[in-house]
Amino acid sequence: MENNNIILSVKDLVVKFKVRDRVLTAIRNVSLDFEEGKVVAIVGESGSGKSVFTKTFTGMLDLNGKVTNGEVWFEGKNLMENKTDEDWLKIRGKKIATVFQDPMTSLNPVRTIGYQISEVIIKHQGKSKEEAKKEAIQLMERVGIYNAEQRYNEYPFMYSGGMRQRIVIAIALACHPKILICDEPTTALDVTIQAQIIHLIKDLAKEYGFTTIYITHDLGVVANVADRVAVMYAGQIIEYGEVEEIFYDPRHPYTWGLLSSLPQLGEKGSELFAIHGTPPSLFEEIKGDAFAPRSDYAMRIDFEEEPPMFKVTDTHFAKTWLLDPRAPKVEKPKVIQNLHEKLLALTAKGGIYGEH
Amino acid sequence: MSTNQEKEVLLSVNHLEVTFYNNKKRFRAVKNACFDIYKGETFALVGESGSGKTTIGRSIIRLNKTSDGDILYKGKKINGKLSKDDQKEVVRNIQMIFQDPAASLNERATIDYCVSEGLYNFGLYKDEADREAKVDQALEAVGLLREHKSRYPHEFSGGQRQRIGIARAMIMEPEFIIADEPISALDVSIRAQVLNLMNKFKEERGLTYLFIAHDLSVVRYFSDRIAVIHKGRIVEIAPTDELFNYPLHPYTHSLLQAVPMPDPRIEKSKELVIYDESKRDLSGEKPQLREIRPGHFVFANDREMAEYEVKLKEMEEFKKANQ
Numbered sequence A: 001m002e003n004n005n006i007i008l009s010v011k012d013l014v015v016k017f018k019v020r021d022r023v024l025t026a027i028r029n030v031s032l033d034f035e036e037g038k039v040v041a042i043v044g045e046s047g048s049g050k051s052v053f054t055k056t057f058t059g060m061l062d063l064n065g066k067v068t069n070g071e072v073w074f075e076g077k078n079l080m081e082n083k084t085d086e087d088w089l090k091i092r093g094k095k096i097a098t099v100f101q102d103p104m105t106s107l108n109p110v111r112t113i114g115y116q117i118s119e120v121i122i123k124h125q126g127k128s129k130e131e132a133k134k135e136a137i138q139l140m141e142r143v144g145i146y147n148a149e150q151r152y153n154e155y156p157f158m159y160s161g162g163m164r165q166r167i168v169i170a171i172a173l174a175c176h177p178k179i180l181i182c183d184e185p186t187t188a189l190d191v192t193i194q195a196q197i198i199h200l201i202k203d204l205a206k207e208y209g210f211t212t213i214y215i216t217h218d219l220g221v222v223a224n225v226a227d228r229v230a231v232m233y234a235g236q237i238i239e240y241g242e243v244e245e246i247f248y249d250p251r252h253p254y255t256w257g258l259l260s261s262l263p264q265l266g267e268k269g270s271e272l273f274a275i276h277g278t279p280p281s282l283f284e285e286i287k288g289d290a291f292a293p294r295s296d297y298a299m300r301i302d303f304e305e306e307p308p309m310f311k312v313t314d315t316h317f318a319k320t321w322l323l324d325p326r327a328p329k330v331e332k333p334k335v336i337q338n339l340h341e342k343l344l345a346l347t348a349k350g351g352i353y354g355e356h
Numbered sequence B: 001m002s003t004n005q006e007k008e009v010l011l012s013v014n015h016l017e018v019t020f021y022n023n024k025k026r027f028r029a030v031k032n033a034c035f036d037i038y039k040g041e042t043f044a045l046v047g048e049s050g051s052g053k054t055t056i057g058r059s060i061i062r063l064n065k066t067s068d069g070d071i072l073y074k075g076k077k078i079n080g081k082l083s084k085d086d087q088k089e090v091v092r093n094i095q096m097i098f099q100d101p102a103a104s105l106n107e108r109a110t111i112d113y114c115v116s117e118g119l120y121n122f123g124l125y126k127d128e129a130d131r132e133a134k135v136d137q138a139l140e141a142v143g144l145l146r147e148h149k150s151r152y153p154h155e156f157s158g159g160q161r162q163r164i165g166i167a168r169a170m171i172m173e174p175e176f177i178i179a180d181e182p183i184s185a186l187d188v189s190i191r192a193q194v195l196n197l198m199n200k201f202k203e204e205r206g207l208t209y210l211f212i213a214h215d216l217s218v219v220r221y222f223s224d225r226i227a228v229i230h231k232g233r234i235v236e237i238a239p240t241d242e243l244f245n246y247p248l249h250p251y252t253h254s255l256l257q258a259v260p261m262p263d264p265r266i267e268k269s270k271e272l273v274i275y276d277e278s279k280r281d282l283s284g285e286k287p288q289l290r291e292i293r294p295g296h297f298v299f300a301n302d303r304e305m306a307e308y309e310v311k312l313k314e315m316e317e318f319k320k321a322n323q
């Protein structure tokens, strides 16, 4: 590996929520090392724990939630030992910043855009009001706001959704974070705006040298942004690897299912592949492989014992008994074999990525 | 491919204008829209938020007032003033499925009521037993259980709620369904289930769909013809394969480009194309929607038309050379 510096290391993390008199386990024993400077995409369906997992890094769990086990190491410190809000303020927004799906939740509707960016610069960099304003305008220009000087004094409602998201990114950058968590930052936006925002985030990551954790359920976005991919299912990471390993050599039946149901692979007149059933209830204890009841490849052991993380390559891991040496040899489904050739054929035939 | 003359036009939209007034400000949400939808096809309307696609859908089911133009359903005008009976006919035959399954269901009503609502409103059942049989059948068709009837919408997942929305529409035995981003709020795995379900109904019941979407990747698999709309204006209409093979309008091109492909090698070598109308050469007379090849329409004036002809030739040659 070219770059082995681990910037954030998660060990055996368990997160539980109290819901009235019941307990829901949202994160079930997750370990993951984030490499410095990389873009790690976290994918998985709704409720799989993507947001909860990353919220623990900044101490932003809802009040009914608790980390009941595990460690999160960052700059030589286990963040799970943070007790007070003060401890967290040294990290949150300063070292680890988050951009959420809905920019309105991060912006104050009654303050001007300029004020909100300057405020962060003054607070985190100790600059004067004048200096802060100058830097804020530069940042606004950097994230693609035209007429930044004029728009400095406008309010969030005067901005479009895409522009608001640019401002949220500018605010996140104002304190030069080490890690930027993007939690579905473009899900509410149009595809054309999404493409621009993703482009911006990637550019900024290079320029400012931060590590990106990008949460999404869109595999197209993953293919675009990610160096590494973590696939989550029912509160666990069930596969992790380099982006090409996940798309071209996936090993977990859930990853197979996600890729197989891509509409791009559908053929007119025949059914799209669909993963049947629904994810398990996180209120109950899960036995074996959580995906087994929905899997077409489940073996008896999948219902009895939880599989370990098997190593596929130095960079690729998957949590499925299919990788056990004793398991029968199973090939990935036909639809996703030669994925690249299939999609390339679509694009070459279509004018999509051809010369235009 | 069969020519257009052989097909039966189910819905015809002619020179449609929809204008909204906001504090004396005039906003033309739909500008001179013209298209036909044939019986039994899936016609997709694709564009960004605010482009007017939902407004067109809502105008067809009479939720938005039109300010000019005609909407003909089976040759009969259905916009503007209509008799009570005619209105009923429209509402019954044309059903709409909405993007946000949660928002379109009454949270305080049981599933039984939600699904029956249209039957109640139009008295479309003989007796209680008949109504129940219809509800059971509709639920079964979308893969839900009879036991679910006494439950409430919030007790279901997003995918299940979208099925309830579909059952609600299907129970009316419509001929034409407007599906407004029916799957954008759903997970990838659930999306496939809902699309399969909609396709099943299309085949079994000969339904016609107007499918509204912002994402071209889904539309490619699901629709027969596609109209691309930009700022209230339809800029291109073509059969699906034709549009993907020979996109002509620069906006169509940027929209196609923007959809991320689930393939890292393709994505990582892709360049970003931003459509900027202000940077285009807009000289010449006023453009209009013109047929450049059978069934393929593009918004252009004479000068642009000539450019598109050249472009088409180039694309065809490129394709021949690469076969």
Ligand SMILES: Nc1ncnc2c1ncn2[C@@H]1O[C@H](COP(=O)(O)OP(=O)(O)OP(=O)(O)O)[C@@H](O)[C@H]1O
Residues within 6 Å of the ligand: A017, A018, A019, A024, A026, A044, A045, A046, A047, A048, A049, A050, A051, A052, A053, A062, A063, A064, A065, A217, A282
């Ligand atoms: N405050 C809370 N109280 C109870 N349960 C919660 C709370 N927050 C999250 N959960 C539960 O934890 C699990 C993981 O949720 P999380 O928000 O991390 O999912 P996600 O993968 O981000 O999903 P999405 O794609 O919908 O954003 C879910 O079952 C969710 O219902």
Ligand SMILES: [Mg+2]
Residues within 6 Å of the ligand: A050, A051, A052, A183
């Ligand atoms: Mg989330």
